[in-house]
Amino acid sequence: MSSGRVLQKLYEQKAIVILAIIFVASAIWVPYFFTWQNIQNLMIQVSIYGIMGFGMTFAILAREFDLSIGAILAFSGVFLAQLAPKTGMAVAIVIVLVVGILIGMASGVLVGVFKLNSFIVTLCAMFFYNGLALAVSGGSPIMVDDAFLNWLGNGTTASVPNLVWTLLILFVITEYILRRTKFGRNVYAVGGDEQVAALTGISVRFYKVAVMTISALSATIASIYLTGMENSASPVEGSSAALFVISSVVVGGTSLAGGEGSAIRTVIGLFIFGIIDNALSLLNVPSFDQSLITGIMLVLVIGWDYYGRRRRLSHA
Template identity: 30%
Template structure:
C-alpha cells in the first residue's frame, strides 16, 4: 500500500532540488565517459564558455519571474557589442561601455512599455524589437565586421585575476548581485508577486507597470553587459552576433527552475542551468557527437525541465 505522505515528500524534494540533482548526476556520468572532463582546465573552460549566456540569463530570469519573455536580447547583444567597438574610435572604452549599458536599459524600457502600457503580449513585442534591433545592427556595421585592438578592453573577455579568467569573476559577481536583488530588495519581491498574480499585486498597491518595465530594464542591461564581454572576448563583432543566444538564456533560466508562468525563480539556479547547458555541449564535443544531435538533446532537456515544472505544479 502506497504512502501518500511519503510520495508527497519525495515529489516536493525533487521539485525543490531537481536542477542540483540533475547537475550532479550529469557531472558523474560525463566524468566516467570523458576522463578529462573534471580537469581544472576543462572546468575553467566550461565556466568561461558559460559567462556570456550566463550574464544574459540573469536578466532573462527577472523578466520571466515578472511574467514576461524577452526574445530581443540576442539582437541587443549584437548591437551593444558593435557599439562598444565602434565608439572606441571616438572615446575610451570605459565610457563606451557605460553608453551601451544605457542603450540596453533604453531598449528594456521600450520593451517594458510596449508590454505593460500598450498591452502587447511580451513575446510579440520583443519579436518586433528583435527585428528592429537586428536591422539597426546591419545599418551600424554596414554589414561588415568591426574590430578593436584595445588591450584594456580585451582584459574584460580575456584577462585573468590569478588563475581565474576575469569573465568568470564578472559572471559570479553579477549572479551574487542578481540573487541579492531578487531576494533582499523590494524590486525582487514585487517582481515575484507580479509574476505570481498581477491583479492581486495591483490591488495590494504595487505599481505593477513600473516594476514590469524594470524587469525588462534588467534584461536589457544584462544583455548589453553580455555584448561587452562578447566583443572583448572576440575583439570583433559581426552583424550575425548573438543569434540564438536569447533561446539559450531563456533555457538556462527555465532549466534552473524559473517558472515559465512567472512568480518563481532563482538567479543561482539559473547559473546552474547555464552551466548545465554548457556542460552538455562541452561533453558532446569531447566525445565527438555531431552538432545536430546536440541540438536535439538540448531541446529534449528544455522540454523535460518545463514538463517537470508543469507536472510538479499540477501535483501541488
C-alpha cells in the same frame, strides 16, 4: 532538516539532481571533462549567456519575456566597436550602457504602460535591432583592439577568468536583490499575480518597465565582455541567444507562469545546458547530433519536472 525532508526537497528541485547526474556522469565517462582546464572552459562558455540569464530571470519572474536580447547583444557590440575609435573606450562603454538602458525602457514602456504582449514587443525589437546592427556595421564584423576590453574578456584575476568573476558577482547581486530587497519581492508579486499586486498597491507598471530594462541592460553588459573576448564585434552574433537563455532559465525551474524562481535556478539551468554541450563536444559528437541529443534531453528534463509539479498540485 531530517533526511526525509532533504530527499523531499531534492525531489521537488529536480533540476539540481539532474545537474548532479549529468556532472558526475560526464566526470566518469568523458575524458578530459574533469580537468581544471576544461572546467574553466565550461564556465567561460556559459558566462556570456549567464550574464543575460540573470537579466532574463527578472523578466520571467515578472511574467514577461525577452526575445530581443540576442539582437541587443549584436547591436551593442557593433555600436561599441564603431564608437570606441571616436570617443575612447571608457566613454563608449558608458554610452553603450546608457543606450542599453534606453532600449530596455522602450520595450518596457510598450509592455508595462501600453500593455502590449512582451512576446510580440520583443520579437519586433529583435528584428529592429538586428537590422540596426547590420546597418551600423555595414554587415561585416568589426575588429576591436583594446587592452582593457581584452582583459575583461580573456584576462584572469587570482587565476580565475574575469568572466567567471563577473558571473559570480552578478549572481550574488541578483540573488540578493531577489531575496532581500523590496524591489525583488515586488517583482515576484507582480509575476505571481498582477491583479493582486495592483490591488495591494504595487505599481505593476513600474516593475514591468524595470524588468525589461534590466534584461536589455544585461544583454548590453554581455556584449562588452563578448567583444573583449573575441576582439571583434559581429552584427550576426547571438542569433540563438534568446532561446538558449530562456530555456536555461526555465530548465533551472523558474516558472514561465511567473513569481516562482531564483538566480540559483538560472545558474543550474545554464550548467545543465553547458555541460551537455561541453561533454558532447569532448566526445567528438558531430554538431548535428549534438543539437538532436540536446533537444531530446531537454524534453526529458522539462517533462520530468513538469510531471512532478502537476502531481504535487493535484494532491494539494
